Amino acid sequence: MRKVLIAVATMLASTAATPLLAETFAIQAGHLIVDAAKPERGASTVIVTDGRIVRIDDGATAPAGATVVDLRDRTVLPGLIDVHVHLTSNAGEPWYKGLTPGYSEPYAATIGLKNALITARAGFTTVRDLGGLPAASIAMRDAVKDGGFPGPRILVSGPALSIIGGHGDGTVGLNPDLRHAIDASGEQFWVCTGPLECAKAVRRVAAYGVDVIKFHATGGVLDDGKIGLEQHFTDEEMKAICDTAHQLGLKAAAHAHGPKGIAAAVRAGVDSIEHGTFVDDAGVALMKAHGTYYSATLMAFSGLQQYLGKGVFTANAETKGRATLAVWGKGLNRAYKAGVPIALGTDAAVYPHGRNGEELGLMVTKGGMTPRDALIAATKGGADLLGLAAETGTLDVGKSADLIAVAGDPLVDPAAVLKIGYVMVEGRPIPLK
Ligand SMILES: [Zn+2]
Structure with a gap:
């Protein structure tokens, strides 16, 4: 009986797999840390499509059809x-x-x-x-x-x-x-x-x-x-x-x-x-x-x-x-x-x-x-x-859209990461409340 239940559960799990997001986000950042080891950028926009970072623009941009996330008063950085x-x-x-x-x-x-x-x-x-x-x-x-x-x-x-x-x-x-x-x-x-x-x-x-x-x-x-x-x-x-x-x-x-x-x-x-x-x-x-x-x-x-x-x-x-x-x-x-x-x-x-x-x-x-x-x-x-350097850890083009927005500059003040304004995991926004 247990084996049957497990088989059924497996089938349910595979049919419930989430389809790819057919959605583009334009994450507009006041400041952008692409890589914590490099100098941060000024105002920039991270373009995310189907969970991946596809482009980083200078300034605040909004491609047609994109969901705009206005974080122009925040620093955006890798999750x-x-x-x-x-x-x-x-x-x-x-x-x-x-x-x-x-x-x-x-x-x-x-x-x-x-x-x-x-x-x-x-x-x-x-x-x-x-x-x-x-x-x-x-x-x-x-x-x-x-x-x-x-x-x-x-x-x-x-x-x-x-x-x-x-x-x-x-x-x-x-x-x-x-x-x-x-x-x-x-x-x-x-x-x-x-x-x-x-x-x-x-x-x-x-x-x-x-x-x-x-x-x-x-x-x-x-x-x-x-x-x-x-x-x-x-x-x-x-x-x-x-x-x-x-x-x-x-x-x-x-x-x-x-x-x-x-x-x-x-x-x-x-x-x-x-x-x-x-x-x-x-x-x-x-x-x-x-x-x-x-x-x-x-x-x-x-x-x-x-x-x-x-x-x-x-x-x-x-x-x-x-x-x-x-x-x-x-x-x-x-x-x-x-x-x-x-x-x-x-x-x-x-x-x-x-x-x-x-x-x-x-x-x-x-x-x-x-x-x-x-x-x-x-x-x-x-x-x-974790063996995930090709996937996450920086906001380079091609990587998974794992990013957060904070108030202040975490390169100078570690307490800035305690002021979280936005979180995205693999292209999915996390509900903060
Ligand atoms: Zn432990």
């Missing part, structure tokens, strides 16, 4: 990219929320759709969801892609691979009876031991149709584990995970806090280090040599600060949270000064969704980046890390 979100979770919910009646994987998908729209309204036209239940993540991604729900372009990892007792092992913090029951069910296939089992786990996650593989190279802050924030997977396990992902054409992202675990993940060939909290000089040198991206998730620390002591986290998580807060932004500053490639990632769901744009201000104040470099990380950096 922002967040490479680390958790759309299927909400911030501020107690750690046991997932164990309560009514919480299910279908319910998580609906949370994801709600948060996808909130994130698009904040000016983010592409996001990478790094960790969620597999079917919920895929359903959310595809529901937005099919055009039924407004949101950003979404890439998903599904569940992140973890060691037994690690950050992605859902039995951590539960009583022994519950632990045994969950282990015996075999449902946590992403918890693996040894290169062979980990390669198999990568393939099982990939078989869901995910876009990227995530693994927990080290311990994590927000679980109840007591085994620290240093290296969890062995060097050999990490190598098996990265090699298997790459062989399947998928990038690999490593959640990593401790310096030994960061270095091991980089040597294993991972494409990005997420958090990188305690990265040392040797680690950033290794990242630079390998071209490994750094995604600092400074907003996660802001979420920690907001919820510590409020009953949201367990006692062990609180202890780890205070340890990481003490070095907020230091890893990013070290990586930035060493010339490591940077992408904007925030860990949305650790703080309330929709505040993603505040990361740019933190990259400047805590990470020591210039506003321009923060904007480059938030546009071109993310596009490059």
Whole structure:
């Protein structure tokens, strides 16, 4: 019966695919940032047809038949990219929320759709969801892609691979009876031991149709584990995970806090280090040599600060949270000064969704980046890390129409991206209210 239902659902999904927009937009900008790394243009008009940028005119133009979008009092720029979100979770919910009646994987998908729209309204036209239940993540991604729900372009990892007792092992913090029951069910296939089992786990996650593989190279802050924030997977396990992902054409992202675990993940060939909290000089040198991206998730620390002591986290998580807060932004500053490639990632769901744009201000104040470099990380950096540089990240002719309008100049003031006046994702305007 389940198979039949799935077959019917697949047919419905394919017939409901959105037709191409037979529509041209003339986006009239007061100022236009085509590429955050280049000088901005004055008054310009971006012509968008069928979701693509087809031309950029000087001044305000309005080709016959085009829908004119008057943003002449705004700066128009490439849509922002967040490479680390958790759309299927909400911030501020107690750690046991997932164990309560009514919480299910279908319910998580609906949370994801709600948060996808909130994130698009904040000016983010592409996001990478790094960790969620597999079917919920895929359903959310595809529901937005099919055009039924407004949101950003979404890439998903599904569940992140973890060691037994690690950050992605859902039995951590539960009583022994519950632990045994969950282990015996075999449902946590992403918890693996040894290169062979980990390669198999990568393939099982990939078989869901995910876009990227995530693994927990080290311990994590927000679980109840007591085994620290240093290296969890062995060097050999990490190598098996990265090699298997790459062989399947998928990038690999490593959640990593401790310096030994960061270095091991980089040597294993991972494409990005997420958090990188305690990265040392040797680690950033290794990242630079390998071209490994750094995604600092400074907003996660802001979420920690907001919820510590409020009953949201367990006692062990609180202890780890205070340890990481003490070095907020230091890893990013070290990586930035060493010339490591940077992408904007925030860990949305650790703080309330929709505040993603505040990361740019933190990259400047805590990470020591210039506003321009923060904007480059938030546009071109993310596009490059995600393998989407030919599609988004700049407003070059031929690329997808992923653009936003803000008040002020984000090349000088990172807070300008908090004043969003217009958002377009793949040629579709996002309703802002
Ligand atoms: Zn995360």
